[in-house]
Amino acid sequence: MNEPNDSIDPSAHKNFIEVEVEKDMATKPSLSGKHVYTRFPPEPNGYLHIGHAKSICLNFGLAKTYGGKCNLRFDDTNPTKENEEYVNSIMTDVQWLGFQWDKLLYASDYFGQLYDWAVQLIRDGKAFVCDLDAEQMREYRGTLTQPGKNSPFRDRTVEENLDLFARMKAGEFPDGVRTLRAKIDMSNANLNLRDPVMYRIMHAHHHRTGDSWCIYPMYDWAHGQSDSIEGITHSICTLEFENHRPLYDWFCESLKIYHPRQMEFARMNLSYTVMSKRKLLQLVNEKHVNGWDDPRMPTISGLRRRGYTPESLRLFCEKIGVARFSSTIDVILLESSIREHLNAIASRFMAVLDPIKIVLTNYPEDQTEWMEAVNNPEDPEAGARKIPFSRELYIERDDFMETPPSKFFRLKPAGEVRLRYGYIIRCEEVVKDANGNIVQLNCTYDPQTKSGSPDAVERKVKGTIHWVAATHAAAVEVRLYDRLFLGENPEDVPEGKTFLDNINPDSVRVIQAMVEPELAKQPAGARVQFERNGYFCADVKDSKPGAPVYNRIVTLKDTWAKIASKG
RNA sequence: UGCCCCGUGGUGUAAUUGGCAACACAAGGGAUUUUGGUUCCUUUAUUCUAGGUUCGAGUCCUAGCGGGGUAGCCA
Numbered sequence: 001m002n003e004p005n006d007s008i009d010p011s012a013h014k015n016f017i018e019v020e021v022e023k024d025m026a027t028k029p030s031l032s033g034k035h036v037y038t039r040f041p042p043e044p045n046g047y048l049h050i051g052h053a054k055s056i057c058l059n060f061g062l063a064k065t066y067g068g069k070c071n072l073r074f075d076d077t078n079p080t081k082e083n084e085e086y087v088n089s090i091m092t093d094v095q096w097l098g099f100q101w102d103k104l105l106y107a108s109d110y111f112g113q114l115y116d117w118a119v120q121l122i123r124d125g126k127a128f129v130c131d132l133d134a135e136q137m138r139e140y141r142g143t144l145t146q147p148g149k150n151s152p153f154r155d156r157t158v159e160e161n162l163d164l165f166a167r168m169k170a171g172e173f174p175d176g177v178r179t180l181r182a183k184i185d186m187s188n189a190n191l192n193l194r195d196p197v198m199y200r201i202m203h204a205h206h207h208r209t210g211d212s213w214c215i216y217p218m219y220d221w222a223h224g225q226s227d228s229i230e231g232i233t234h235s236i237c238t239l240e241f242e243n244h245r246p247l248y249d250w251f252c253e254s255l256k257i258y259h260p261r262q263m264e265f266a267r268m269n270l271s272y273t274v275m276s277k278r279k280l281l282q283l284v285n286e287k288h289v290n291g292w293d294d295p296r297m298p299t300i301s302g303l304r305r306r307g308y309t310p311e312s313l314r315l316f317c318e319k320i321g322v323a324r325f326s327s328t329i330d331v332i333l334l335e336s337s338i339r340e341h342l343n344a345i346a347s348r349f350m351a352v353l354d355p356i357k358i359v360l361t362n363y364p365e366d367q368t369e370w371m372e373a374v375n376n377p378e379d380p381e382a383g384a385r386k387i388p389f390s391r392e393l394y395i396e397r398d399d400f401m402e403t404p405p406s407k408f409f410r411l412k413p414a415g416e417v418r419l420r421y422g423y424i425i426r427c428e429e430v431v432k433d434a435n436g437n438i439v440q441l442n443c444t445y446d447p448q449t450k451s452g453s454p455d456a457v458e459r460k461v462k463g464t465i466h467w468v469a470a471t472h473a474a475a476v477e478v479r480l481y482d483r484l485f486l487g488e489n490p491e492d493v494p495e496g497k498t499f500l501d502n503i504n505p506d507s508v509r510v511i512q513a514m515v516e517p518e519l520a521k522q523p524a525g526a527r528v529q530f531e532r533n534g535y536f537c538a539d540v541k542d543s544k545p546g547a548p549v550y551n552r553i554v555t556l557k558d559t560w561a562k563i564a565s566k567g
Numbered sequence: 568u569g570c571c572c573c574g575u576g577g578u579g580u581a582a583u584u585g586g587c588a589a590c591a592c593a594a595g596g597g598a599u600u601u602u603g604g605u606u607c608c609u610u611u612a613u614u615c616u617a618g619g620u621u622c623g624a625g626u627c628c629u630a631g632c633g634g635g636g637u638a639g640c641c642a
Contacts, residue, residue, distance in 0.1 A: 013581050013590075043642050078641065134640055143638055145569045179640055189570040191638050200640035219642050243571060243637055266573085266635085277642095319591060321580040323573090326635050330578050333592055343605065378605070409603070418601055451601070464601045532602045560603040 015322035017263055021062060021234055024261065036068030037233045040094065040101070041223065043075045044086035044207075046277040047292040047299045048093045050313070050334070051268040057317035058265070059236055060099040071230055072101035076108050077222045079206040087207070089292070093300040098310045103230070107222045108208045110229055114217050115169065117225060117255055118180060118198060122161045126254050127198060128154055129164040130181045137179075140186070141194050147187035148194045154183060168201055171214045175201050180215075184250065192247045196220055224248040227260040235260045238267040239324065268320065269328040272483045273298045274490050274499055288503055289484070295539075295551050296484040296507050306481065307527050307537025307553035312338040331483070335554045342527060342535045342553070347375045347382055350420070350466040351515040351530040353478060355394035357470060358441040360425065363391040368471065371451060373421045387516050389422050392470035394514045396532075399465040400441060402430060407563055409463035411441070418464040420531065424449040424456075466531045474520035477549045478536070480509040513550075522548050532556065 014022075025031055038059040042052065063070035072094060076082050094101065121127035130153045132140060142148030156164070165180055167173065180199040188194055198221040203214045224247075227235045235248075242264045252259035269275065274283075275298060283289050283297070292299050295306035303313065316337040320329050350373075369389045376382035399410040399417075411417045416426045422445075429442040448455045483504055487493075490502040515530075522528060524543035529535050534555040538548035 015580085041642095045642080075642065081641075137640075138638075141638060143569085146638095147569095148638090176640065191570085194638090197640050202640085216640095218640075223642085239572070240636055241642090245571095264572085271578090319579075321591095323580065325573050325580095327579065330593075333579070336592060339604090348602075348604095377600095377602085407603090420601060422601095424601095456601085461601090463603080466602075529602085529604085532604070556602075556604050558603075563603075 013321070016324070017058065017062070017234070017236060017265060017322055018065070020263060021066065024233070025066070030259075031233055034231075034233060036063055036066040037070070037231055038062050038068065038236060039071040039073050039105075039227065039230060039232050041073045041075045041107075041226075041237075042090050043078070043082065044084075044090060045078070045081040046086060046281055047089050047301055049275055049277075049280065049297075049299045050270060050303065050316075051275050051298075052093075053097060053300060053313050054268045054317050054320065054322075055236070055238070056094060056097055056099060057314055058322060060094075060101075062234070062236075063102075068233070069102035070099070071103045071105055071232075073103075073105040073107065073226060073230070075219065075223065075226075076106050076206070076208065077217050077219060078202075079204040079216065080202065082207055084207050089301060093304075096304060096310055097300065097313060105226075105230065106208055107217075107226050108206060110222070110226055111209060111213055111217070113229065114222060114225055117257075118165065118217075118221075119162065121182065121198075121254060122165060122180075123158060124254070125158065125183065127161070127180055127182050128156050129161050129168065130154070130179050130195075131177065132179075133176060137197075141191065142186070144191070150186050151181070151195065154195070165199075168199065168215050169213075171203065173201055175203055177201065182221075182247075182250070182254075184247075190243055190246055192220070192244050193250070196247060220244055220247050221251065224251050224260070224262070225255070225257070227262075228252055228255075228258045231258065232260040235262045237262060237264055239264045239326065240267075264324070265322050266324055266326045269326070270298060270334070271328055271331045271488045272485050272490070273331065274485070279499060282500075286500075288500065295479070295481055305537075305540060306551055307535065308338050309341050309527070312341040315341065328489070338535065338554055339557070342529065344378050345376075346527050346529045346535055348373075348377075348529045348531050349516055349519045350387065350468055351476075351478075351513050351519055351533065351536075352394045352396050352466065352468050352473075353480075353511060353513045353530075353533065354397040355468075355514045356397045356400065356438065356441065358393050358395055358425070358443050358467075360391050360393070360445045361428065361442050362444045365391060367391065368469070369450075371421045385518060387421060387518075388469045388472040389419075390469040390471045393419070393467045394470055394473060395419075395441075395465055395467045397438075400427070400438070402438070405564070410465055411443075411463075416461045418449070418451075418461050419445075419467050420464050421451045422467065423447070423451070424459060424461055466533075468514050468516050470514075472517055473514040474517060475512045476515050476520060476547065477542075478511050478513045478552065479539070479550065480511060480552045482507050482509075519550075520546060520548065524548065527553070529556075 040059045060070045130151045140149050179197045181195045184193045186194045199215045245262050248262050293301035293305045370386035373387050404412045418424050425443040425445045431440040484507045485502045486504050487502045490499040522538045524538050524540045526538045535553040536550040542549040
């Protein structure tokens with residue numbers, strides 16, 4: 001397992017959780033002699049997304065920086081929504097992100113203990129079996145502004161509760177007819193304390209416990225007790241559980257068991273995407289994308305397939321910080337994180353996405369020169385390679401303009417440009433078809449300007465463009481991914497519309513590109529830079545040996561696009 | 568409408584806990600560059616508002632305004 005090894009100085013800025021954890025470890029008698037113990041507690045009802053990455057980095061990161069441990073615990077208390085496919089994908093994602101859990105656990109491991117504790121609460125008069133159905137319970141609960149009413153079953157005797165609860169467990173009653181409830185306070189301003197349900201009857205097959213249970217604990221009843229059993233010191237969750245904290249505390253205190261501290265932080269919102277599991281599931285089920293790992297998805301598996309590195313995701317999570325304010329992170333920050341990492345490690349190659357042929361009229365017909373090209377200017381260790389140069393070449397259609405604006409530094413009629421690692425060429429003639437479309441450029445090259453030669457250093461031209469030799473070029477499939485959604489906030493829609501109406505119709509464009517020979521040999525999963533264009537990853541599913549399919553991870557920054565768009 | 572939480576450059580986070588508002592990204596300007604990439608320099612803030620405490624407030628107090636969460640037998 002590769003351990004996270006990121007460049008950010010952890011001592012630079014502590015987030016509020018680190019501050020509190022340090023304070024607790026130093027001052028709380030109950031924690032003296034202990035190490036920090038956290039857990040990442042996903043429900044296996046969907047694939048993990050970038051928001052989970054934040055939580056993973058936080059929980060595992062805390063354990064790492066303070067020399068503690070972190071468990072992976074599946075919160076599998078609702079068998080109707082959970083399954084093993086999700087369990088497996090979550091384990092894969094956590095490990096791929098670079099983290100290793102201390103213990104692999106399931107809330108369902110504790111069903112027996114939880115049941116015993118429920119019996120204890122019944123004996124203590126702190127829980128009761130309630131016969132209200134869901135609708136009645138809602139009526140009795142009251143509203144935000146009005147207190148609730150006690151259930152008519154609230155004052156059953158301990159013996160009756162014990163008997164009924166045992167029979168619930170034994171499967172004597174159909175789904176939904178009875179619940180076990182904590183007896184707290186129906187008039188509490190916090191609705192979570194109005195006699196919350198602890199168990200509901202569900203005759204459902206559980207992915208781990210099979211058919212041995214027909215009553216399943218609710219989140220509030222299972223979660224804090226699981227934390228307690230595991231000796232978790234800090235139970236970190238998102239802000240929507242803040243109102244649950246008094247209940248978390250109530251259960252631990254009523255049971256007189258070890259009491260971890262719950263702390264909440266703001267979940268991540270990312271611009272130009274949706275993050276809720278329900279919506280991601282909908283995108284998958286309705287085939288707006290090709291599965292959970294579609295490279296346009298904000299899932300960890302999607303980002304992985306797109307070509308994001310674990311390092312870049314960790315770097316991103318470090319950069320966004322942790323706070324209690326609900327904010328929206330600009331997706332540009334995610335993109336800059338992967339650029340930062342790939343700039344350092346990705347080898348450069350030449351690929352022409354939208355080719356136009358040029359003919360060097362003064363270059364020998366049958367000659368091929370092998371030009372030396374640096375693999376990665378950021379990393380001398382990456383070495384160099386040879387690329388073929390010949391009379392007929394492809395350049396990017398965008399790199400030629402017949403009537404360019406003044407700041408256009410690329411090829412133009414009677415203009416000069418350097419072919420990277422090649423020669424300086426001059427455009428002599430523009431060849432068009434009957435419709436006036438440019439089909440070929442006839443150019444001349446200057447033999448004195450071969451890359452690397454002393455004379456070449458003398459001659460300066462404004463622009464350098466990439467190219468591939470027509471004779472040696474390979475055609476490969478390239479998928480140009482763009483944002484999945486058009487609006488900064490896809491959920492911000494007019495009446496009658498949904499987030500689906502904000503799907504970007506051009507979120508992927510599949511093209512054939514002409515690439516230098518080395519690019520046709522890359523193994524699946526390889527991450528490379530197409531010079532002057534962007535970072536690409538050989539798709540792990542669709543690439544074949546000798547025929548990689550490239551996913552565009554992210555474009556390079558494009559200053560020219562800004563200049564051009566300003567007119 | 569009750570209760571809880573939160574408001575610091577365009578965005579996201581800091582600020583030795585009451586002492587010159589900092590970092591990253593973005594944006595603008597400049598330098599370097601055989602990637603219009605990278606790198607380097609540089610410019611961008613009445614800390615939501617109004618009062619109060621204090622020699623001194625982003626930080627403490629009060630009120631207002633704004634945002635988020637919350638009425639599943641989901642998590």
